[in-house]
Amino acid sequence: MLAKRWAGVILITCLGLAACQPKKTSVTRPPQPPAPKPATAQTLAALKASDPNALIGRVVYVLPDERLASVRDIPVQQFKEGDIVSFMGNEGYLTSGQVVRIVDGSLHVKWFPPAPGGRVPIVGDLCGRFTKVPTP
Numbered sequence: 001m002l003a004k005r006w007a008g009v010i011l012i013t014c015l016g017l018a019a020c021q022p023k024k025t026s027v028t029r030p031p032q033p034p035a036p037k038p039a040t041a042q043t044l045a046a047l048k049a050s051d052p053n054a055l056i057g058r059v060v061y062v063l064p065d066e067r068l069a070s071v072r073d074i075p076v077q078q079f080k081e082g083d084i085v086s087f088m089g090n091e092g093y094l095t096s097g098q099v100v101r102i103v104d105g106s107l108h109v110k111w112f113p114p115a116p117g118g119r120v121p122i123v124g125d126l127c128g129r130f131t132k133v134p135t136p
Helices: 002-020 041-050
Strands: 055-063 068-072 084-089 092-103 106-111 126-129
Touching (some): 041 084
Antiparallel strands (some): 055 126, 084 092, 084 126
8 A cells, every 4th residue: 555655646646846847949040051062064165165274173172171172184284283273163262262282183272261251172162263353
């Protein structure tokens, strides 16, 4: 009999504690902007059409923490360490950078921080030297 009484007290206590728990409220988070997409073939074709003398390659690797990008498919013999290059995405100009090394047919470029609201280069973006100012 004593065991039943204690079981009842414990059950009532547990139910009371469960009822006192704060209710979970759903938190509405603002929608995240879509992830950036690398430059398309159409972007590359448009840049080459607007500036036939531009030297343009593709970003093949990035180290975001060090702000470094590796650029291939570009005539590296026409660049030297210290040259300034521009990064382009589908949305136009992203930022500029400086060639820090030329290794095994690729440029290693340290990019400058992008303007507020801009983005950093990603794999697939374009990088190069333009004879005309690229327009977004």
